Amino acid sequence: MIFVNLTTTDLDRSRSFYTALGCDINPAFTDENAACIVWDENTFFMVLTHAHFSQFTDKQIVDPHTSAQALIALSRDSREHVDSTLTAGLAAGGKEPRDPQDYGFMYSRTMEDPDGNILEFMYMEPQAAEEGPEAYVAEHGEGPDQVPGY
Structure with a gap:
């Protein structure tokens, strides 16, 4: 399995975007800090608020609009x-x-x-x-x- 962790500034907007692409949400791993987006049986996007994402790294969180x-x-x-x-x-x-x-x-x-x-x-x-x-x-x-x- 692969879990891709992405940051978001608006968790509800991200959930809506990824479900519009045909993804499901795994409610067991979704709360007010993160949403588990199910791409397929082996691929998942963990969309995390900045505050929650920052718990997993000491590095600066970049703005994906300006930095890849x-x-x-x-x-x-x-x-x-x-x-x-x-x-x-x-x-x-x-x-x-x-x-x-x-x-x-x-x-x-x-x-x-x-x-x-x-x-x-x-x-x-x-x-x-x-x-x-x-x-x-x-x-x-x-x-x-x-x-x-x-």
């Missing part, structure tokens, strides 16, 4: 699913800070939640996921000459 501390990438099962996730998130107060990225074998869109935390939603062609992007590009002739990070 993490990029959280979540796969979707199709390009359309990427787009529908963004549509739901934008309607719930998210922002799309950059244009969609289409590499042929991979399609992604970036969204900031209402607190500025960066979420990336992506779809990768199964062949590229299994054999690597070069195999997909060699067979299909699509994609850039060089993809950062690949």
Whole structure:
């Protein structure tokens, strides 16, 4: 399992945003300080108020609107699913800070939640996921000459 801890300045707003994306709330781990957002059976977002988050670190809590501390990438099962996730998130107060990225074998869109935390939603062609992007590009002739990070 993975638990991603995010800060929020408005816990109710965060709960509404993530449920608009199709997530559930686990009430056993949710109170006035935190909400356990269930992405899937193995992935959870613990959205914590600043006061509660500060109990887990001695470091300064940055403002995600002005500083990046993490990029959280979540796969979707199709390009359309990427787009529908963004549509739901934008309607719930998210922002799309950059244009969609289409590499042929991979399609992604970036969204900031209402607190500025960066979420990336992506779809990768199964062949590229299994054999690597070069195999997909060699067979299909699509994609850039060089993809950062690949």
